[in-house]
Amino acid sequence: MIIRTLDFCFSLLFILLFIPIFIILSFLILLSSKGGVFYVQKRVGQHNIDFKLLKFRTMRVGADQKGLLTVGDKDPRVTRIGQFLRKFKLDELPQFINVLKGDMSIVGPRPEVRKYVDQYTEQQKRVLTVKPGITDYASLLYIDENELLAKSSDPEKCYLEEVMPAKIKLNFKYIDNKSVREYVKVIFLTAQSIFLNRA
Numbered sequence: 001m002i003i004r005t006l007d008f009c010f011s012l013l014f015i016l017l018f019i020p021i022f023i024i025l026s027f028l029i030l031l032s033s034k035g036g037v038f039y040v041q042k043r044v045g046q047h048n049i050d051f052k053l054l055k056f057r058t059m060r061v062g063a064d065q066k067g068l069l070t071v072g073d074k075d076p077r078v079t080r081i082g083q084f085l086r087k088f089k090l091d092e093l094p095q096f097i098n099v100l101k102g103d104m105s106i107v108g109p110r111p112e113v114r115k116y117v118d119q120y121t122e123q124q125k126r127v128l129t130v131k132p133g134i135t136d137y138a139s140l141l142y143i144d145e146n147e148l149l150a151k152s153s154d155p156e157k158c159y160l161e162e163v164m165p166a167k168i169k170l171n172f173k174y175i176d177n178k179s180v181r182e183y184v185k186v187i188f189l190t191a192q193s194i195f196l197n198r199a
Contacts, residue, residue: 032081035061043111054094058082108133109171138167
């Protein structure tokens with residue numbers, strides 16, 4: 001209950017404070033290529049229920065039909081402004097709206113697409129017992145996941161057999177120790193990673 005209250009208050013405050021940034025980014029996205037400002041994708045949330053995840057659009061329209069994984073820093077499907085948004089995780093900002101709605105928490109396992117969730121083992125499905133989040137320990141360790149996949153001869157296989165299982169194990173680190181202290185710790189580490197290590 002406390003975490004839900006923190007989610008709501010932090011998200012509402014963040015959105016109100018950064019409305020000017022939202023407007024500027026929206027304008028740049030519209031200028032960068034044809035298509036809308038937001039990218040909406042169906043993801044799997046708590047209790048295995050689908051919801052619509054919001055992101056700022058970083059790829060050309062229809063690019064996801066050529067594959068769900070983004071591979072490498074120079075993926076031709078990603079727009080110029082999209083590369084900047086991804087580097088600093090700004091494309092994730094609209095997900096604070098998902099948090100306000102109650103679909104997500106600020107901290108929690110990153111929500112997957114149904115294609116990959118359907119391949120979870122019974123043990124891995126435990127990540128679906130909590131709300132998905134904008135950030136968590138797996139997001140921090142795999143902040144350059146697309147670069148890792150780019151080095152593989154078979155990115156899809158690498159993701160399914162190596163990256164995804166490793167990320168789920170890290171998800172359990174938060175799930176098994178979920179508390180306000182861990183929640184604040186992950187938010188602090190995420191801010192530190194983005195603003196210090198990515199600058």
